Amino acid sequence: MRTKDRLFANLDLPLLIAVLTLMFLGVLTVYSVTYNPESPSILSMGEKYGKQLLWVGISLFVGLLMLLIDADIYRKFAEFIYLGCLVLLVIVLFMPPVHGARAWLGIGGLGIQPAEFAKIATALYLAKIIDQINLKLQNLQTVVNILVILALPGFLVALQPDAGTLLVFSSFLFVMYREGISFDPLLLRIINYFRVVRFKTTWLGTHFIPFLFFTLILCLMSLLLSNTPIHILGLELPGIQLLSLFITLLGLIFLLLLIFFGYPRYRKNHLVVLLSAYAFIIMLINSISFVFQHVAKPHQKNRIELFLGLKEDPNGDDYNRNRAMAAVGSGGIYGKGYLQASVSSMRTNHVPESETDFIFCPFSEEWGFLGSLLLLSLYVFVILRIFSIAERQRSTFFRIYAYCVGMIFFYHVAINVGMNIGLAPVIGIPLPFISYGGSSILAFTSMVFILLKLDSQRKDVLR
Amino acid sequence: MNLENRKYFLVGLVVFTGILFLSRLAYMQIFDPTWSRRATEIAERRREIIPPRGTVFDRNWNKIVVNQISYNLMVVEEKLTTFDTASFAKLIGWEKSEVRERLLEIKQNEGYYLNPATGKRESNFRKDRPYPLIKDLSLEEITQIAPFLGDYGGGIYEEPVGTRYYPYPNAANIFGYMSEVNQEEIEKDPFYRPGMNIGRSGIERSYEAVLRGIKGVRYIVTDATAHEIKPYADKKFDTLATPSPNLILGLDINLQAYGEELMKNKKGCIVAIEPRSGEILTMVSSPGYDPNLLSGRKNIRKNYPALVSDPNLPLFARPLQAEYPPGSIFKLLQSLICLQEGKIRPNSVFSCNKTVVGCHNHPTATSVAKAIQYSCNPYFYAAVRKVIQPNLANTKEQDAEIGLENWYTYMTAFGLGKKLNVDIDFSAQRGGLIPNAHYYNRYLGKGNWSFSTICSIAIGQGEIKMTPLQMANIAAMIANRGWFITPHFVKSIGNKGPRAVYLKKHVVPINQQHFNVVIEGMRRVVYEPGGTGSEARSADYVVCGKTGTVQNGKNKKNHSVFIAFAPKDNPKIALAVFVENAGAGGVWAAPIAGLMIEKYLKKSIVNLEKEQLIKNTKL
Known part of the structure; x- marks a missing residue:
């Protein structure tokens, strides 16, 4: 009895309620999208909504079981869970392909996707490994170890092929950043090879992940601007030149700041950093623009242009996204009403996959901007709640795992919703708890319930 | 090094993305009508309902001109994205090359008309417009084909065309005859679309505006294969077709x-x-002559030349x-x-x-x-x-x-x-x-x-x-x-x-x-x-x-x-x-x-x- 009392007393109710709400919305949306007037009961097992409800039931049952298991077990057996998932990921490659991907274990509708569970396993194992690292004594080995742990399942998933899940594995990089994993050992080895200046640490290595993120955004901007002339003060400037000009100005300002306010002691090093950063950025944006305009093959260029919205091809390559966006846009402020989605419902079938990867568009079409606002807010709440749960953990293992869960959520939501509104490329990954699919629901439920269990035991851990 | 603060980077990332997405959503759903219009294009169709042409009675209420339905097979090129020429040719019993030629012919001929402004033949062929691919199919012929047309994603469909039937083989010069509308008529009058018939002479011509009736319009929600799912907006914008009133002639x-x-x-x-x-x-x-000789495209094609070249001038309305x-x-x-x-x-x-x-x-x-x-x-x-x-x-x-x-x-x-x-x-x-x-x-x-x-x-x-x-x-x-x-x-x-x-x-x-x-x-x-x-x-x-x-x-x-x-x-x-x-x-x-x-x-x-x-x- 004591165990039970303590268990429920320490459960994080806001997160639990938010997740249960998402599940409810999921069943509701799947019902609407796949609604068949001939078997309107939500319990009809022949329809997707019946199956979805069944999976929610199974998932909640499994989640309950997870609450009953001692949290320490996950830490103890993290390697084995990880290895087990790797084995499953290998086995799955020998299964017959479904929709062109060897992602399913089992037969037909009852299959599960090991890739969904590999995310949890990797998160657990990564947490355990980082927990064991002494942050003050990072070396090349520690960085490589972590990258290998990420790369192995990532590689196997890529073989399926499942670009979406592969992308999700990159979310752990952000967790590494939070935990202070530095890319310095890697970078220093390269930089010190040239023996011009000596660094003990580099800004770049320490903040490698945000830097990568920043670089990606720069790449996107230079792609966007490379073909778009911009009119300023009656002048028509190629966008890419304008961007270069802007960055040069920014560089000069930094230079002046450095000269007047910088520590004289570090001035030389900072100057080198600034100049190399400036040179790097200018080279990056111009070379990307050059590659895009002169080297990229037409079909590659086409893809990129479609994604960036520089070109439209509503009936060809951009079919799905164009129709999904039309569905979202037609929702208006208040939406068309429940069961009234005329573009994205399965009955009209204008948007293929509208019950799985594109489920955000029927939701948004039926509930409009207000509904979408509510759903996105709920997701932001869930992610931030997970972050705050992470921050209150005494155990590093728990915290890392929690951050991993939060980032997985963030990636899934950002990519899934992003592709429905034209802000992300079309990459098939499910919207947590909403998209139809047993594996996805079971995996996300397990992920969250493990987190809830870990959180409920946070006070047992002695720092 | 204070790692605690790095959490703000992650929180910032999430909040920033959330705000970015919401702004985008607000723009798409509230301010920019483009996507809404695109959805209308995708999922809604305006279907015109052409009422049956008016029946003509004589002074003793004998039916003397009645309708007979034949079918045109219409083609909308825009929707033929994945068109299997071979299977279609097999379906209609043509050679593959014939189908290709016909499609090319439609592109080159159907859209052409004499532009009165320039005096030149100009094309206004449009990929999203339906044009008749095969004209004047009988009910028997169309029933062989129609069940398989769903495979072509709405790019090919059948459309009933009213042709005339005359129970009495008399009074041809009074009734006149009908034939397909030409490009100029389509341009001039929104009632007509390619493949439809128009009165060319006699009563059919002089009472065309009465006999054709008033078109109805239905707005419907369609699926990806252009089949109707349900009426749009509970039929709020629909109008009923008004059939032509009967014409009663003084003729005995x-x-x-x-x-x-x-x-x-x-x-x-x-x-x-x-x-x-x-x-x-x-x-x-x-x-x-028997008015039935000039009813329908096939008959006109078959019989018109002989009637025109007859030295006794049967087409000449002597009275x-x-x-x-x-x-x-x-x-x-x-x-x-x-x-x-x-x-x-x-x-x-x-x-x-x-x-x-x-x-x-x-x-x-x-x-x-x-x-x-x-x-x-x-x-x-x-x-x-x-x-x-x-x-x-x-x-x-x-x-x-x-x-x-x-x-x-x-x-x-x-x-x-x-x-x-x-x-x-x-x-x-x-x-x-x-x-x-x-x-x-x-x-x-x-x-x-x-x-x-x-x-x-x-x-x-x-x-x-x-x-x-x-x-x-x-x-x-x-x-x-x-x-x-x-x-x-x-x-x-x-x-x-x-x-x-x-x-x-x-x-x-x-x-x-x-x-x-x-x-x-x-x-x-x-x-x-x-x-x-x-x-x-x-x-x-x-x-x-x-x-x-x-x-x-x-x-x-x-x-x-x-x-x-x-x-x-x-x-x-x-x-x-x-x-x-x-x-x-x-x-x-x-x-x-x-x-x-x-x-x-x-x-x-x-x-x-x-x-x-x-x-x-x-x-």
């Missing part, structure tokens, strides 16, 4: 059929009018388009004018002086009625001379000019020398010719002519030209004792009655009593010994008539004409019979008129021998 289809039978193997026409209403009971143009000299029937009008002008009295006598104008042998006409009975040429020469030369000017030439103008106003009042404006395409009618002073001044020179120059107009020869319809209308006008209603086919549009113009009485400027004189003459023509129209005689009712024998140039046989009405009091039918190259009016035209009257008034024929003789005669 049985009389028409009988007339066509009598006229078989003869060239000419019969026009019968109900005098009281101006409704046309019968309008036979011989030789005619409206042929202009003949009226011959002696014109004497009726001359009598009326002379009496009205006071130049003769009912019992005036003019000797049959064959030195001025030829005549046949008959007793001297001692009254107007007898002059009509004998059809005495010199009598009317002398009488009309008094009208044309009224002794009002110094020279006879100037005098003739004044007299002819006066005479001309009477003619115009009788509905001659101009189109009568029947309810058939105005351009397909002719007005005949009545010469006036201006006419002779132009051709003979002013001051170069007087009555003696133009005297043949007195006996309906020379320059005078009338259409058979005008001849029948004259009979109706005399039957009415001085007025007529413009002859017309459509007795009622739905239950609204005829068009307003066909209710107006045209009163001629002749006093009532003069008609009694002329009608007595017409009775004598048929009933008195020496009358020329005795072949039209009936014992059960009084037929009034007048023969005409139209001289037709040298070495050509005369045309045979007869106009009549019956019964004498309270006339029910007025008609004109014109048989080309048949000889004297009394020989062929009169008996045909007699049979027609008998058929209409008695419904059965007594003298079957006469009927048989006429039917079997080939002229």
